[in-house]
Amino acid sequence: MTKNPYLPYPARIDDVAVETEDGNIKTFRIVFENERDRATWRHTPGQFAMLSIAGKGEIPIGIASSPTEEGFVLFTVNRAGVVTTALHQIEKGTRIGIRGPLGNGFPVDGAMRGKNILIIAGGFAFTTLRATLIYLLAHRANYGKITVVYGARTPGMLLYKDEFKAWQGLDGLDLNVTIDREAPGWSGLVGFVPTITERVAPSPENAAALICGPPIMIKFTMPPLEKIGWQDDQVYLSLENRMKCGLGVCGHCNVGPVYVCKNGPVFTREQVKKLPIEF
Amino acid sequence: MNILRLDINGLLDCLSSWAGGQELYGPVKDGWRRISRDGLEAVVSIPPGAPKAPIKTFFLAQPETLFTFSARHGDDDAWIPTPPKEAPNRRVLFGVRPCDARSIALNSMPYRDDPYYQARMDKTAVVGLSCNETCSTCFCKSVGGSPYGTEGLDILLTKADGGFIAEVLTSKGEGLLEKGTGTPAGDGDMARLKALRDAAQAGTSDTQALSASFKAKNLMQLYNARLWQGLSEPCLNCGACTFLCPTCYCFDIQDEVVRQAGRRIRYWDSCMFPLFTLHASGHNPRGEKIKRVRNRFMHKLKYFTERFGALSCVGCGRCIRECPVNIDIREVIRDLLSVE
Incomplete structure (x- = not known):
């Protein structure tokens, strides 16, 4: 020990x-x-x-x-x-x-390396994706084009506003920040995440997508991606469940045979589809 | 492995030495009690079957203090976690039935890297008593165990010909016996043991067969089986099955502060309770009873089996005996095996 x-x-x-x-x-x-x-x-x-x-x-x-x-x-x-x-x-x-x-994390130095990256987030789910985006930008040569779709209800509910301003215009980074409805003083994109995704989603060729957000957002974001050929094993999701130990022992976070804390929280959509919907 | 013959006086001598030199526990009525030197008679005649209280109480303490801390804001060390300094006492568990002993071995798999569990394992010697008689709710043989099983034990005693045959299974077991204890078992004793074991296994299927069958089943087919609805309807979600089950090992962690002295404790929890999975947002992935009942059985029979290769059930029958609405895991096993 x-x-x-x-x-x-x-x-x-x-x-x-x-x-x-x-x-x-x-x-x-x-x-x-x-x-x-x-x-x-x-x-x-x-x-x-x-x-x-x-x-x-x-x-x-x-x-x-x-x-x-x-x-x-x-x-x-x-x-x-x-x-x-x-x-x-x-x-x-x-x-x-x-x-x-704790947990596994996104495969930034595994399956994501050398690929174009699509990051999709809704609401306050951008947190670990902020970590990921900064990591990708710090190791820019290891990745292709990065596309970000990030949506919130209102401009005031967006996270990391100053950083988004600083990322604007970076080479090879396509930022698409959107809000649900028109708001005074907002000159950016307006529309739900799935709609914007449909407009800007890159080809699935040599690419990986990371999607974090409310289940309803994920549900409606998948069809436009599938329409242009994205496969479930290219799409990474991060699950959440109640947890106590974080070590795969206490039993609170299991989704069928896997523990979100230990085997996850990151799973491919292909893996998630084989599990009971207990998250 | 060393095999000895012990008469009743030899056993009482052993018990007396364990009760004096360390802590001795044995099954008395429904529970596990500390046995003193003058109360040894209480444990030499143990009724058939496993006592109501599960053996896990010795390894998953109620509660386990993970660490203590000062909750006084002015203290320099406020909040700094201090792990418990006292090691658990050395102890002997006597009269452990092979099903319960097997539960210790099974729980050791998820708790392999757990310092608290392992510290308690290190300090504990387990002396088993095989089951010449079984109860109507016993079914160890159908889940891979045996009334004469040795898994999880340091010594196994088998009643035979007015005395005991003692199989000393581990070096910890060797260490429990003083030099000159008993006499070496003779050929007759060996033959007697073998005959008892063979007779117990007669007519039962291969012990690996059940876990192999569950491993081969499609997970989502079992999950979506029709039986869960009917099975879960009478369930009260009282959690008696999970608390009494020797292989249910889930826990909760909470902080407690009394007069600014804090501790973080870990104690038994149950997947039968809606709070077990409730998110802070209000969302509950197992909010319906059917999902909780299904999770308990699926964990024991399918999820654990996939992860560790054996069912998380030792056939002790406690859940069958104590369930207020008579849910019977043997029927669940039978019905799940017929799911196509």
Whole structure:
């Protein structure tokens, strides 16, 4: 037994940024207290970690920063339950715990390498895709053209607005940010993610797609992709379920024979189709 | 492997030495009780079948403290997790039925890398008692076990000819016996053991056959089988089956703070409960009872079997005995095997 997988690393909240106009989504920048933990932390885009708030509990949250961003780890958290509510209330400088990284992540150095990449996201599901996009941009030569479709209800509900501005116009990056309905001051795309996807989706030739968002968005995004020849084994999805251990033991997150925490959270659509719909 | 013959006094001497030198536990009535030196008589006559309380209680503590922390904001070490310093005490579990012993071996697979489970395993010696008699709810033989099975045990005792034949199965088992305990078993004892084992296996199918059958079945065909609707209708989702089951090992983790002293604990949970899978958003992937009942059986018979090669059921019959609405896993196995 080399280490106890249940012990979180002590860390501090270094910075908090409110992401959305409703104030319900914040991004937390977290730094490790122990140099040893910082130095040994290695994650892949698409992985998650358990965040601990003393006395409240632990929650699984996707890692929003890329491993190429060193010295901190980012988590973008929607306020929903006991622990996320506590997290939203605590101040900068507070000590929390972080356990991980957990799960498999996107195959950025496997099946995605050398390919054109299509990233599709809706709402606040862009978090691990932010990690992925920054990773891809940091290793630009390893990938072909990158197409992003990202939608939210209103301009104020979009995540990482400043970063999207900075990514605008980068070579080989096709950004398509859309909102559901016309809004004052918005000059960008208007329309649901599936509609925009139909308009801009690249050829499936030598390509991989990563799709994260509400199930209804994923459902309607698939037909336009299938129409132009995308196959289920080229499409990567990230599942979510209630989790406790994150180690494939406690039994909470199983979808049939697989554990979202250990065998996932990233699965190809081909894999997901062979599973019961228990996520 | 060393095989000895023990008479009743020899066994009482062993029990006395275990009760004195470490902690001795045995089945008394429905539960597992600490046995003291002057209470040894309580465990030398054990009724047939497994006691109501499952053996997992010794390995999955209720609760297990994962770590402690100070919840006092001013403390420098507030929130820093401190793993428990005390190691579990050495103990002997006596009178463990082969079905329960097998559950220890099966649970060790998902808990292979779990430091808490393994620490308890390290400190525990398991002395089994084979089943010359079985109950109407026992079905170990049909799920790959045997009333004389040795899996998960350090020593197996078999009642024979007014005494016991002791099979010493591991070095931990060797360590339990003082020099000069018993006498080497004779050819007659060996023949007697073999005859008992053969008789128990007579008429039963190949022990690997059931897990092979379940592995060969198509997962989604089993999942979509019609039987789940009728099976789940009477279920109360009380969770008795999962709490009593020796191979149900799911857990929850919660934080507790009492007077600013915090601890994170892990304790048994049940997939029968709607909260088990409830998301913070309100979405529940197993919100309907049929899905929860199906998950329990599918995990035991199909998912675990695919992952680890054996069914997560040892045939102890506790769930059959205690289910308030008489759901019988033997019937579920039979019906699932006929799903085409």
